[in-house]
Amino acid sequence: MDQLFLYGAPTFFIDSDHExxxxxxxxxxxxxxxxxxxxxxxxxxxxxQIRYDPYEIPNHQEGFKASRILTESKGFCVSKAVLLAACLRAQSIPARLGFADVKNHLTTPKLKAKMGTDLFKWHGYTDIFLEEKWVKATPTFNLSMCQAFDVLPLEFDGREDSVFHPFDAKGQRHMEYVEDHGHFADLPWVRLMEAYRIAYPGYFESGGISGDFNAEAKALHPDK
Incomplete structure (x- = not known):
């Protein structure tokens, strides 16, 4: 019960008490x-309603707060996992953050060039306590982006884990889970940013990069 209380309380990043x-x-x-x-x-x-944008990795703590993510209506996987956890806690549903390294077989040339790899370190998802058990929920990819990439959108029924599909709608490689980093009551910001800066030095050069990921996806799939 103590742990459930911990996973239901507001924190600096999961500011579930924000109006x-x-x-x-x-x-x-x-x-x-x-x-x-x-x-x-x-x-x-x-x-x-929150657009997936891998070019939106904040380089400051305030940018990772759930209320800030909601205001900007866009973010990458960790941002959306933080927001989902905050919204659930606001409704008295225990939630925590989970992290894993994933190999992303579907990305854009620009993003892959800047990251230097298709391995996404510390991908974030939300773990939710429902009906006396923890279930994983991955709200990362919004429906319109999935349609642009021809990726099967992740569904969630509250009873089974919702994690990335290993293949896309055409049977091509999509996501592969490589390493699990465990669960946290709040965002481990220091560990997260250290891992990102080591893995993706090119991404953070000159204050980061900008781009329109959805437009890049549509350019790769003009028939969509």
Missing amino acids: KIIAFSSRHAGPSDNPVKKAVSIFYAVRD
Whole structure:
């Protein structure tokens, strides 16, 4: 029970007590009192209303706060996992952050060139306590981006893990989980940024890079 309390309390990054987080989560939790239904509804709101953008890795702590991510309505995998955790905690649903290294077989030439690899270190997802067990939820890719990349969108029913598909809609390699880094009650910002700066020195040169990931995806798949 102590751990569940820990995973339900607001933190610096998972600021579930922020008025914007409370309002957004309440609006999308739906009328049901069932935690599973609430979690599922909030998952889809975060998945599709917050645009996935791998060029949005903040280089300062404030940029990783859930309320800031909600305001900007875009972010990369860790950002969206933080926001989902905050929205769930705001509805009294215990949630924590999980991290794993994943090999991404679908990326854009520009992003891969800057990162220097297709291995995404410390990919973030949300772990949710529902019906007396933990289930993984990955709200990373919004529906429109999945359609642009011809990737199967991740669904979530609140009872089974929602993790990246190993193959895309055409049967090509998509995601491969390489190493698990465990779970955390709040974002381990120092460890995260140290890992990113070591793995992707080119990404953080001159204050980072900019780009339109969705436009790049559409350029690779003009028929979409």
